[in-house]
Amino acid sequence: MSAAQVKDADADERILHASPLRKLLGRPELGSVVGAIAVFVFFAFFADSFLRASSLSTVLYAASTIGIMAVPVALLMIGGEFDLSAGVLVTSSALVSSMFSYQMTANVWVGVGVSLLVTLAIGAFNGFMLTRTKLPSFIITLGTFLMLTGMNLGFTKLIDGTVSTKTIADMEGFDSAREVFASTITVGGVGFKVTILWWLALVAVASWILLRTRAGNWIFAVGGNKDAARAVGVPVTKTKIGLYMGVGLGAWISGQHLLFSYDVVQSGEGVGNELIYIIAAVIGGCLITGGYGSAVGSAVGALIFGMTSKGIVFAEWNPDWFKFFLGAMLLLATLLNAWVRKRAEATK
């Protein structure tokens, strides 16, 4: 084939294929961005106070508490797995941190460190069980979910006698830990929670890992076609365990925020949140069967969650409607994503 022929082929075919619109349609987060704009316009219209700076801060805070977990959960979903224990793991993380510091009368930073080790270990346990037994992650993490739910309550009652932890606000290191995990930064007279920074940082790091590193390539591959990945030498087991430990890391950050913003942790919390993280990831364009999605998408999904949950309050509607909105959003986003992806793939 001569160079001239090649060039001709380039000229007539490639223009059609590299059109910016097609590129845009190929992005996993497109559906969620359209959804986010729609939700924003909707509440800007119906809720008078929605466009105030303080409302923005509230919405971002709500989005960040979900978003911090939605990022690692999205990576895990791209890697082809679920984690149903993610919600209660956040509570476990806060409980371990609080109770370890209190019982050992140690500097709270020691508890924070121990908590990190424990959450990472639980993540690794999930990943290890999954890769060893080859059972579906739904079953494995459902097991971990139930065990953690029981342990959260059981240990707390055993150690503290009630369902909540004791206050650690007067302990050494509490103030500095609160600065890191639960402070408020004032910008132009409006207070923004530090979790927003954690969230943005996680999105940035996760995006970089996904799009620019070898590990990212492996994550897409193990979710897209595990056997092909293994056949070309991708360490499938290591990748999956790493992804579960990523969820552990997210749960640690969320858990520490929970602890240092409220001081006292309710041991029964967190149940049900795992589904909200998954919903945020799916709205953000993650394919439920794995191999496709983005960290930015999960952030947009979390933002939609934040806008909807707070927008309903600003519009002074009954908050019961929130779940209805979330469900409708999930269906719409999934349909839109499926349609977009089909369009992007059908045209060669």
Added chain:
Amino acid sequence: MTQTESRPALVELSGVSKNYGNVRALEGVSLDVHAGEITCVLGDNGAGKSTLIKIIAGLHQHDGGTLSLDGEETRLSSPREALDRGIATVYQDLAVVPLMPVWRNFFLGSEPRKGVAPFKRMDVDHMRRTTHAELLRMGIDLRDVDQPIGTLSGGERQCVAIARAVHFGAKVLVLDEPTAALGVKQSGVVLKYVAAARDQGLGVVLITHNPHHAYLVGDRFVLLKRGTMVGNHEREDITLDELTRQMAGGNELDDLRHELERR
């Protein structure tokens, strides 16, 4: 079998057998693969072709006989080890990750990187350029290396996998039924790339149940039947008709013809 070449074969199987529990999957199979030659393995379903491929690819270990690479007797413990020793296997259906872009697939498992430790990243520009150039070298003009590989046709996907193996310095290319699911034209395209790989000095093992495809490119032919080797021929020793006849079961085919003609 003849051992006329002075250099040892890239891969040499001698009397190899494999059992799965009490099922004898392979028994006394011998073949050799030389650089710049195509060795075809022919057989019907259940003849043991897949088992043979898995032994060469390092997925399974043989129970009897010897496997030699470059004249050195060895035992491959994993696909990774086979890859490291220059044996690249292209499987019929698990060659690629459909939703990933072509360039990510091309380098999957062997991504080139740049930068220092915590910020080590893939050399994306290099990966994109190399993918396009390597495919072009094999004669595939890809419109866009960013398109998901699932959007390529079956033949094109096989070609990408072959180009990939060639790029990563494979010495031996094992192809599992590369033309099985393809139309006539697509099969031709794939066979052209198989020949291109051979011309670049690779030793090729082509597994197929189509004697016509095998005879188009093959230098030697190994026939398997129910796990045993029923023939091992050099190209000059056999005609296409004879190959087809043996492949189709030889005398059994004659019997079948008689049976059908009566109707």
